[in-house]
Amino acid sequence: MSAKKLLILPGDGIGPEVMREVARVTAWLSRKRGITFDVSEDLVGGASLAEYGTPIREEVIQKAREADAVLFGSVGDPKWNSVGFDKRPELAILKLRQELGLFANLRPAKVFDALVDASTLKPEVVKGLDIMIVRESTGGIYFGDPRGIETLPNGEKRGINTEVYATHEIERVGRVAFEMARKRQNSVCSVEKHNVMESGLLWKEVITDLHAREYSDVTLTHMLADNCAMQLVRNPRQFDVIVTGNLFGDILSDLASMLTGSLGMLPSATLGAKKSDGRMPALYEPIHGSAPDIAGKGIANPIAQILSLAMLLRYSFDLETEATMIENAVSAVLATGLRTADIMSEGKARVGTDVMGEAIVREL
Amino acid sequence: MSAKKLLILPGDGIGPEVMREVARVTAWLSRKRGITFDVSEDLVGGASLAEYGTPIREEVIQKAREADAVLFGSVGDPKWNSVGFDKRPELAILKLRQELGLFANLRPAKVFDALVDASTLKPEVVKGLDIMIVRESTGGIYFGDPRGIETLPNGEKRGINTEVYATHEIERVGRVAFEMARKRQNSVCSVEKHNVMESGLLWKEVITDLHAREYSDVTLTHMLADNCAMQLVRNPRQFDVIVTGNLFGDILSDLASMLTGSLGMLPSATLGAKKSDGRMPALYEPIHGSAPDIAGKGIANPIAQILSLAMLLRYSFDLETEATMIENAVSAVLATGLRTADIMSEGKARVGTDVMGEAIVREL
């Protein structure tokens, strides 16, 4: 078997420094577990803008297509705030999602026991929280046409975007959610606004049909997006898997993440459809941003990036054992009291990016 | 001066019973403050569907147009769950918003000191919370064309909705937000997704220009909708006034409400533009729904409906004194320990809808 191709895209801000800690973990994988990757690295986001004048080159997209998995850091840099809409750093991730067909964005929101107090919510509300949001990520209003800003004869401008969802787009992401639920608590909550949007009405219909046809063993509920936002605050543990469209998913998954109080801990995966050769396009990234304010200071939390690698091992390479080992090592290190600045609390030991990375590998 | 015309639309579920407590307060207004209204009442929502086969009659919309203010209860009844998209009870409120031009939905999220423990968030995070969300409510994806569900030749369906925002729509709701801020903490946060939506890009541009031209004394910040959802959980007290579009406003205002832990306490107002005769179309309603599960049991919390009347007095009739009196009476009654079931906590006295209403009027 030829070595698995891994494309690493550290991006901007703290991206490169947290990615360095991932290198320690891949070194361990090769040294102790005999798992090696054919790794290449490239620029995206502001870093690519600075070098090549574009947030992502066609060449990098091609490399991503050929890779077995992409490990992404984060993009965004205030330097590029006033660059045009067609050059913003975010395009790097949007283009990768669309060009690779990465339609299912998996966003776990999990509360680590050691960090239950980091949440702004009461411990009794979030202890043990473990939600998986499955967000559609190549469709909806992010990509629909017509779109743009037009100027009317009277000088007025109109900004336009279009939400479009087709049966097959809803079905395939629904399938991911139901499959995921079967491995978890067997329950899916489908979220839309069918009371005001026909695209939501179709969403609800398609999910309902799919459930009846293929997944009637899974519990399915439906919820309006506004109510879901409320329920995530009121009683988040009522949820197992949530499946929703691109825009609602963007908001609700960030909301769910914040319930944990520790964004620096949360990874994500974005998956495409299995190809005929058995390969599945996949990208893994921490949910936190590039945090330009703390970049280069060596204080960023590398855990979300390391846990993104764990997800990568699990979903792209079926290396469940190694994925779990890494996750357990993270929990163990937290239990010893080591904390980066973002998750620091009284009586714990504050450490930098590299000490945290080192400690996790030592634990492994 | 002819008596002010008030149209009362109790709607479904607990609507009628909480509205009965409002009648006590209007009786007090007339008896003790010499303020009388020319009140008429009509059916909307499921109640109207049952009687007339439509969630709102043209006649009722006309009455609402002629009224000086509309006091709305809530609509929605599981009985009508499977009625068509063009008959759902929600159309009552959507049509009123659109036909009366009620473009600015004001959604206060305020934590009452006596109820700080009702929140699922830690008291130190929400104590004193006082946010005003100004949500655009006659535009955006709720009303844009094209919309609908189409069937493609291959049998696939596509659900379509269109988000459209024009300069003047953004400007007028922006103006409401800036004016509101001047009477509060003088700070506005404008929320959109300019990084993925051109309608959000225009939103940001128009608000920025309006601010520079007319409101540079107010502090203006911009935030992406996903980040706003996070910040509302992380540190909600950073916000004073939030201004945003219809769909984001729907979700974020419900999220903000839930931070208070007591939906049964929160009123809302939806305002239109002042007409040449000085009249301003306006509708007031509690943010809670029709709560069919507890309807008819006499246990619903009437406070949100009563506080909606207070908002009505303030915004439609400039009766600031009476509005404040009612708000203070509510706080005072809570301080004595009376609680309806929804806000009940240990050591307090649990009362029904009517006892709560009575107590507030007695306090007045």
Ligand SMILES: CC(C)[C@H](C(=O)O)[C@@H](O)C(=O)O
């Ligand atoms: C970077 C940005 C375009 C993106 C989005 O809005 O989808 C981000 O918020 C996310 O959730 O991955």
Ligand SMILES: CC(C)[C@H](C(=O)O)[C@@H](O)C(=O)O
């Ligand atoms: C009743 C419904 C159509 C409405 C909406 O989605 O706008 C409600 O949720 C609201 O916020 O007033």
